[in-house]
Amino acid sequence: MNEISIIMHLLSRRVNLHEFGASEDELLRYLNIKGKNKHIYLKKLIIDLSNYIEPLGYYVKFNPLNFYWYLSVNSEISNMFKTNPFEGHPSLAATLFCTLTCCLKNEGYTQIQEIIKLRKKKTLSEDLKELAKKGYLLIDHKNNEIRLTPLIGYQLDLNQLFMKLALINNETTSKN
Amino acid sequence: MGYDDISEELTNYIDTVKEDVVTGKISLLELELNPIFDQLKESLSIYNIFNYSQTYEKACDLLALKFEELKNLLNHLDNDEIFLNFLKSKPSDIEIEQVLGNCWRKVFHLESISPEFMIYSNHRFSKDRLITEKIDHVRKEPVGGSFLLEIPRQKFTEKMLDFYEHIKNKLPCKFDKLFDEFQDQMEIYESFVYILHLLQIGKITYEKTTNIVRYKNE
Numbered sequence: 044m045n046e047i048s049i050i051m052h053l054l055s056r057r058v059n060l061h062e063f064g065a066s067e068d069e070l071l072r073y074l075n076i077k078g079k080n081k082h083i084y085l086k087k088l089i090i091d092l093s094n095y096i097e098p099l100g101y102y103v104k105f106n107p108l109n110f111y112w113y114l115s116v117n118s119e120i121s122n123m124f125k126t127n128p129f130e131g132h133p134s135l136a137a138t139l140f141c142t143l144t145c146c147l148k149n150e151g152y153t154q155i156q157e158i159i160k161l162r163k164k165k166t167l168s169e170d171l172k173e174l175a176k177k178g179y180l181l182i183d184h185k186n187n188e189i190r191l192t193p194l195i196g197y198q199l200d201l202n203q204l205f206m207k208l209a210l211i212n213n214e215t216t217s218k219n
Numbered sequence: 220m221g222y223d224d225i226s227e228e229l230t231n232y233i234d235t236v237k238e239d240v241v242t243g244k245i246s247l248l249e250l251e252l253n254p255i256f257d258q259l260k261e262s263l264s265i266y267n268i269f270n271y272s273q274t275y276e277k278a279c280d281l282l283a284l285k286f287e288e289l290k291n292l293l294n295h296l297d298n299d300e301i302f303l304n305f306l307k308s309k310p311s312d313i314e315i316e317q318v319l320g321n322c323w324r325k326v327f328h329l330e331s332i333s334p335e336f337m338i339y340s341n342h343r344f345s346k347d348r349l350i351t352e353k354i355d356h357v358r359k360e361p362v363g364g365s366f367l368l369e370i371p372r373q374k375f376t377e378k379m380l381d382f383y384e385h386i387k388n389k390l391p392c393k394f395d396k397l398f399d400e401f402q403d404q405m406e407i408y409e410s411f412v413y414i415l416h417l418l419q420i421g422k423i424t425y426e427k428t429t430n431i432v433r434y435k436n437e
Contacts (some may be wrong), residue, residue: 055328063326083279101327114327126323133312140315144302161306197326204322208301211318215308 061194064113108196
C-alpha cells in the first residue's frame with residue numbers, strides 16, 4: 044500500500060455523525076512523515092492525489108470549520124445524486140441559513156433568540172431539533188445556545204455560497 | 220544558457236524584502252514573487268546547487284508569508300455582512316432554499332474503503348492459521364512374480380570386443396560402411412558407442428579427411 048492509498052482511505056472515512064476525513068496531524072502521523080519539510084511534502088501528496096482523481100469528478104477539499112481534509116464530489120456529479128438534504132423542506136433550509144448567519148458573527152455559536160429574531164418566527168424548536176438530528180448543530184439547552192457542527196462545512200460549498208450571495212447583493216445594489 | 224551563481228544576490232534581495240514587509244514599507248500581496256523563482260530556476264545548475272538550497276528555503280518562506288497575508292485578508296472580508304444583506308431583502312423560505320440549492324456537495328464516503336474496513340480486513344487476514352498437514356503414507360504395492368530387472372548377459376567390454384572382431388574383416392573401410400547391416404536405430408546407436416570406445420582405447424583410427432576407419436597398426 045503506497046501513500047496515496049493511505050491518504051485515500053483516511054480522506055474517505057467517516058469519523059462520526061458530523062466529521063469526515065482527517066486532520067493534517069493525523070495524515071502526518073499515519074504516513075509517518077517527519078522532518079522540517081513534512082508539511083510541504085504532505086501538501087504535495089494531497090495535490091498529486093487531487094490531480095489524479097479530478098478527471099473522475101472528485102476533489103480533495105479542506106473544511107475550514109474543523110480543519111479536516113476530505114474527499115468531495117464535483118458539482119456536476121453532486122447534482123446527479125440529489126445532494127440537497129432539504130429538498131421539499133424550505134423551512135429547515137431557511138432556519139439553517141439564519142443559524143449559519145448568526146454563527147458566522149460569533150465564531151461558530153449563537154443564542155437561539157438571535158436566530159428566532161432573524162427568522163421572524165415565534166418558535167423554532169422543531170426546526171432546530173430536526174437540524175440537530177441531522178447533525179448540523181448542537182443545542183445547549185442550559186445556555187440556550189446553538190453551536191454549528193463541522194458537517195455544514197463538508198456538505199455546503201461555502202465559497203460558492205459567498206459568491207452567489209455577493210452576486211445577489213450586487214444586483215440588488217445596482218437596481219437600487 | 221549561462222549558469223551564473225546569483226544565489227547570494229537573491230538571498231540579499233529576499234532579506235531586504237522581508238525587512239520591508241516587517242517594517243510595513245511594502246505588502247507582500249502587492250509584490251510578485253514569480254521573478255525570484257524564475258531567476259532561481261534559470262541560474263540553477265548541478266555546479267551551484269549547494270549554494271542555492273538556502274536561497275530556495277528563504278524564497279519558500281517568503282511565499283508562505285504571502286499566503287499568510289492572503290489568508291488574513293480573506294478572513295477579514297465581511298462574509299457575515301453578505302448574509303445579513305441578503306436576509307434584509309426579506310427572502311421567502313423557498314428563495315433561501317434556492318440560494319443554497321446548487322451549493323450542496325456530496326462527500327465521498329464509502330464504508331467499504333474506509334480505514335476501519337482496512338484495519339478490520341488486516342486483522343482478519345493477518346491471523347496465523349494453523350493448517351494441519353495430513354500425511355498419507357504410501358502403501359507398499361506387492362511385487363508381482365513377473366517383475367525382473369533386465370541385466371545384459373555380457374559385459375560392455377565383451378560386447379565391444381565382439382563388435383571389434385565382427386568389423387575387423389571389413390577394415391579399412393568408409394565410416395558409413397560399418398553400419399550397413401544395421402536397420403534398427405538402437406543397434407546403430409549401440410555400434411556407434413562401441414566405435415567411439417574403440418577409437419578411445421586405440422584399437423582403431425579414423426581419418427576425418429578421407430572418412431576412413433583403419434586398424435591402429437596399419
